[in-house]
Amino acid sequence: MIIDLINHIGMFFFAISGILTAADKGMDLLGGIFIAFITSFGGGTMRDLLLNVEIEWLKSLSYISIVFAGSIIGIIFRERVKQFRRTFFIFDTVGIGLFAIYGVEKSLSLGHFPAVAIFLGVITATFGGVLRDVLCNEIPLIFRKEIYATACLSGGILYYLLVKIELLSPEFNAIIAALFVMFIRVLAVIKKWQMPQIREISKW
């Protein structure tokens, strides 16, 4: 199942983003692996708690294994890359793209409202990163001025529309929507897109 593969790859990428952040903060080995687990498992755990279904990573050892693998590769990989910010950005962006769509898909398949499913997609994509940033004492990325949650939101809406029109196979729908999330986020950073502040809006 491609949806399951997307979930595993997302966890792998988030594990690397977690261990890179922890290393950057001078954390020790176990602390860093702990952060990698929280980054990878956080969003999906919150989604599954809200959906009242079994937590995924309790059901199979493949999840724990893939986060371990990501942590080790992140540690080895680390010295190779001089530009921490760019590397981190790539892994985080691929992670949110895959997780956003996986979250929408899982919620829709359990029969929830589209609006609820898209909201849970945003939670799946962002919650692990919020925990990572809070525990590493950073202001969560989602609250900084980049178009972050907006990318997940628009990708979730696109995915729902693609599923609804039934033009392509489910696999293609998921891949297109995930790439769309990543594309919006990359474009937003390059073009320096920002959402307006509430202060400014309420002056209109």
Added chain:
Amino acid sequence: MIIDLINHIGMFFFAISGILTAADKGMDLLGGIFIAFITSFGGGTMRDLLLNVEIEWLKSLSYISIVFAGSIIGIIFRERVKQFRRTFFIFDTVGIGLFAIYGVEKSLSLGHFPAVAIFLGVITATFGGVLRDVLCNEIPLIFRKEIYATACLSGGILYYLLVKIELLSPEFNAIIAALFVMFIRVLAVIKKWQMPQIREISKW
């Protein structure tokens, strides 16, 4: 059902308190709406997770709609009010009054111990605000020197006693107890009531 109405009005007021705090912190539109959702849904979500019942806002679109409405009204409303602190205080106080009683009612109706139900009422009322304050980088209101949790606690106890003596209709019990929570909190701020510090107590 009046209890259900109380829950919706509480969410509406908490959404406004959330978006006002976010606007005050210079957040952008989506970040502010995110904070409004967390403030409104946080306490009830934690209660429902602990009670192991379905999360309310997944079951009906009326919850998501009311938080959106509260966010938009908060943004429009914002420039009208010069005294941010007083406005925020009113919305936050009405929110905790309604949520505290709703939390006790729901837990009692599921057959839990009165002490557990009152504790869950305090969690319903305070948890969304704690998350709002932590994410906005404020020290949570509940830990500041105002009588905050104490108001919820005493209102919860009053509600339980009113239900137990069966003198009034359930609707009146709920309204009286919610008003009592708001009254205690307002009085505490006016009279500058404070709980003693542990340091002082342990010197007795």
Added chain:
Amino acid sequence: MIIDLINHIGMFFFAISGILTAADKGMDLLGGIFIAFITSFGGGTMRDLLLNVEIEWLKSLSYISIVFAGSIIGIIFRERVKQFRRTFFIFDTVGIGLFAIYGVEKSLSLGHFPAVAIFLGVITATFGGVLRDVLCNEIPLIFRKEIYATACLSGGILYYLLVKIELLSPEFNAIIAALFVMFIRVLAVIKKWQMPQIREISKW
């Protein structure tokens, strides 16, 4: 059942560690009791949410009672002890030792993988303390340089091995493993053991 007794004693010790931290931060009475509850209930609540079983402290009033008792004893006890750091350390260490083993035991008895059970043991032992430290605005102990999670992890593995070889009675297995966690933690502090930083590892 000795396992149940271990859980109650762990909660009692964590309540004292929570109220001592809150008192040290100048919190008031209700704020301090709130922190004591979160420290005692936090780890087990997270474990039970993940396991999708009923939250323990909702089922019996003995849990709420023991945390209240711990809070009161902590307040009385406080002025007797001049060396805050050492007293706090003892209560926190006994707490994590008992909770780590209880978490592994409960997860194993529900039929989970050993790796998952040991991970949930670490969460049971550490999560309440992480919440206590975050809410008291301290950097969580687990991320400081002491061998903290490592002690829980190695105790959890030892417990699983003891259960597997079936040499001793279940009670002895639990007590030996819990003492092992405390022993490792005390030894790590005395000997100033540290885990290597990720930065250093990735330079090898």
